[in-house]
Amino acid sequence: MDTLTKLLDAKGCPLDMQKFTWREMAAKPISKLDDDAFTRVRVILMNGIEVDALRLKNIGARFHGALRLPLAQVRRSEQHQATMINWLVSADHSPLETTIAYEQVAIEVTAAVAQSEPDPYQAQTYRFGLLEDFDHLYRYSAMLDRLEGKDANNILQGYTDIIPSRPTPEHHRAPEDDLRESYRRESAALITKIHAAMITAAEYQTHDYYMNVGPTFADPVARQLYAEIASVEEQHVSQYGSLQDPEETFLEKWLIHEAMEAYNYYGCVEQESNPRIKAIWERFLDYELGHLNLVCELFKQHERRDPQEVLGGTLPKMVEFKSQRDFVRKVLADEIDLRAKGTRFVPKREEGAVSLEYRKQLNSAGSAAQSASAGYQWTPGTELQRKAS
Amino acid sequence: MQNVTKIGLNYTGTQMSPKDCERQVRASMEVQPDFTGDERNIAILRSTTIAEADAIGSVPIPGSAKGMVITGLSKLAGQSPEVLIDKLGERLAFERGGTRLYEALIAKVESIPDTSPEMLGRLKHFHDEEASHFKLVARALEKLGADPTAMTPGADVSGVTAIGVLQVISDPRTNLAQSLNALLTAELADNAGWELLIDLANAGGHANLAESCGQALAEEQVHLETVRGWLKSELMSQL
Numbered sequence: 001m002d003t004l005t006k007l008l009d010a011k012g013c014p015l016d017m018q019k020f021t022w023r024e025m026a027a028k029p030i031s032k033l034d035d036d037a038f039t040r041v042r043v044i045l046m047n048g049i050e051v052d053a054l055r056l057k058n059i060g061a062r063f064h065g066a067l068r069l070p071l072a073q074v075r076r077s078e079q080h081q082a083t084m085i086n087w088l089v090s091a092d093h094s095p096l097e098t099t100i101a102y103e104q105v106a107i108e109v110t111a112a113v114a115q116s117e118p119d120p121y122q123a124q125t126y127r128f129g130l131l132e133d134f135d136h137l138y139r140y141s142a143m144l145d146r147l148e149g150k151d152a153n154n155i156l157q158g159y160t161d162i163i164p165s166r167p168t169p170e171h172h173r174a175p176e177d178d179l180r181e182s183y184r185r186e187s188a189a190l191i192t193k194i195h196a197a198m199i200t201a202a203e204y205q206t207h208d209y210y211m212n213v214g215p216t217f218a219d220p221v222a223r224q225l226y227a228e229i230a231s232v233e234e235q236h237v238s239q240y241g242s243l244q245d246p247e248e249t250f251l252e253k254w255l256i257h258e259a260m261e262a263y264n265y266y267g268c269v270e271q272e273s274n275p276r277i278k279a280i281w282e283r284f285l286d287y288e289l290g291h292l293n294l295v296c297e298l299f300k301q302h303e304r305r306d307p308q309e310v311l312g313g314t315l316p317k318m319v320e321f322k323s324q325r326d327f328v329r330k331v332l333a334d335e336i337d338l339r340a341k342g343t344r345f346v347p348k349r350e351e352g353a354v355s356l357e358y359r360k361q362l363n364s365a366g367s368a369a370q371s372a373s374a375g376y377q378w379t380p381g382t383e384l385q386r387k388a389s
Numbered sequence: 390m391q392n393v394t395k396i397g398l399n400y401t402g403t404q405m406s407p408k409d410c411e412r413q414v415r416a417s418m419e420v421q422p423d424f425t426g427d428e429r430n431i432a433i434l435r436s437t438t439i440a441e442a443d444a445i446g447s448v449p450i451p452g453s454a455k456g457m458v459i460t461g462l463s464k465l466a467g468q469s470p471e472v473l474i475d476k477l478g479e480r481l482a483f484e485r486g487g488t489r490l491y492e493a494l495i496a497k498v499e500s501i502p503d504t505s506p507e508m509l510g511r512l513k514h515f516h517d518e519e520a521s522h523f524k525l526v527a528r529a530l531e532k533l534g535a536d537p538t539a540m541t542p543g544a545d546v547s548g549v550t551a552i553g554v555l556q557v558i559s560d561p562r563t564n565l566a567q568s569l570n571a572l573l574t575a576e577l578a579d580n581a582g583w584e585l586l587i588d589l590a591n592a593g594g595h596a597n598l599a600e601s602c603g604q605a606l607a608e609e610q611v612h613l614e615t616v617r618g619w620l621k622s623e624l625m626s627q628l
Contacts, residue, residue, distance in 0.1 A: 031399075033399045033400070033401055034397055034398050034399055034400065035400070035402060037400065060603075090562070091556060091560055092556075092560070146428050146431055153401075153403065153410070153413065154401040154402075155401075157401065157405070157406060158403065158405070158406030158409030158413060159398045159409060159411075161408075161412070161413055161416040161417075162413065162416075162417065163416050163417060163419075163420035164420060164421075164422060164423040167423055167424075199401060199439075218549075219435070220434060220435055220437075220439075221431050221434050221435060221436035224434070323409065325409075329416070332420075364392045366434070368434070370424045370430075371426075371430045371431055371433070371434045372431060373422065373424060374422070374424045374425060374426025374427060374428075374430035374431075375422045375424065375425055375426045375427040375430075376422055377417050377421070377422055378413070378417045379414075379417065380403045380410060380413075380414065383405075383428075
């Protein structure tokens with residue numbers, strides 16, 4: 001399978017054959033202790049993608065009456081796919097531990113995407129956002145250690161470093177500095193469109209997760225930390241969302257989203273180490289191909305266009321689910337002092353007054369990211385291990 | 390034996406990925422913390438918010454003035470009757486939740502093929518006693534003119550405390566020893582809770598209440614010692 005054209009040739013599982021039971025949707029979860037961290041990375045990523053599939057289709061249905069029924073039909077299957085995936089995260093993950101896992105997804109997947117993205121500006125945008133999620137991991141790891149007395153590396157399993165990056169208090173920017181140049185639908189590579197859709201989906205999920213669990217914390221520092229980082233995640237959704245061409249039609253975006261889902265499931269199938277979870281990825285790849293084919297037919301019917309206009313070209317390299325430590329360290333060394341000004345990335349000294357003023361006001365009563373991580377140096381077994389020795 | 394603790398591929402420790410961990414530690418040494426301070430910075434922020442915080446909630450005003458005058462709270466005038474009512478509310482919530490904990494544990498024990506019928510019978514007996522303690526406290530609250538259906542602050546906080554115990558016992562993956570360990574946490578708190586309630590009832594001049602609580606405490610002491618014994622025996626059998 002070299003191109004998406006061939007992927008498209010596979011008809012997949014027809015929508016009316018996509019069946020679920022409550023029992024299998026809420027089936028056995030993965031093990032926090034005995035499964036590889038990248039199994040959890042894939043679970044979180046694919047849930048984010050499915051939830052974004054619902055989001056796109058629900059918003060689309062508000063504008064396109066003729067598509068409401070097929071949208072609702074595909075959504076129903078995706079609702080149940082999302083459930084089956086998200087319920088794989090076991091109940092012994094505290095919300096902070098799940099947060100560490102979310103940041104690992106943001107770091108490792110965005111780093112992989114940044115390296116395979118052919119458009120230099122889009123790749124730069126991914127590297128820019130990556131450094132901020134990398135910093136969030138460090139702040140949350142300090143919080144986990146100092147609130148629950150737990151080592152974030154029990155979740156990360158050695159794949160991801162826990163060090164400061166561009167400091168979270170400096171992530172807060174005025175909205176005009178969070179928008180980016182979008183790709184051009186006529187000229188952009190399919191992989192560029194897929195990357196923008198998948199990273200937007202992942203960041204949206206992270207934002208929503210923090211907004212949901214933030215207020216469930218009793219600790220005032222954790223509450224403020226989630227409030228602060230959730231705001232940055234909204235900036236990231238704004239940033240990555242603006243990478244997509246607003247001139248694309250809704251059906252074009254739907255087509256890209258389905259292709260993106262199939263592309264990611266294919267990557268999961270290829271790399272999954274847990275046989276039980278691999279079977280889920282195989283099943284859902286088949287389901288997504290069913291969705292993709294259905295949308296291709298709708299595209300022909302409603303737009304009188306050939307889906308190959310959108311899906312043509314070579315199949316992009318699959319996302320590599322592995323530690324991107326070396327790449328992240330290089331980006332950190334080279335780009336930590338980049339800032340955003342309008343849609344451009346500029347040296348720190350050239351940052352615009354609007355964002356500086358915006359940040360000064362937001363941080364005027366302190367920053368929980370700063371308080372939570374003051375002097376924090378990750379040590380195996382928590383910082384108490386170092387202090388006790 | 391159900392899900393006995395075994396040696397396996399646990400990936401969480403650094404010994405499972407020594408090369409990666411070495412690089413992680415080196416990174417931590419190379420990139421120093423960017424903000425000075427330590428965990429006391431968290432304490433400062435906590436102190437500020439503690440000083441500004443509202444209470445969890447209040448003890449409801451007794452709905453039955455008649456009952457209050459006849460039997461209960463009038464005797465406590467000047468002795469902060471809300472303290473006793475709050476503690477009774479907490480006991481009520483704890484016993485009601487405890488009943489449900491036993492139901493979850495019984496379901497787990499029933500699924501283990503080699504469980505002794507004697508153990509199952511005792512668990513059901515303890516379950517029934519928890520339920521009767523709940524009713525005992527509900528009646529005591531009614532006698533004092535208080536509302537046994539209200540959630541007092543103590544009841545609310547004890548519910549938050551119990552979340553972890555419930556998560557452990559209701560998780561299908563946890564084995565008998567892990568579940569008993571969680572139940573032991575609950576039973577230890579339960580015993581201390583009854584002892585404290587008896588002291589408060591006596592101090593408030595409620596000898597009858599203290600006496601009925603004494604009966605419940607005696608039963609809870611049996612729960613505690615039995616659960617402790619089961620846990621020890623379960624772990625010893627796995628050695």
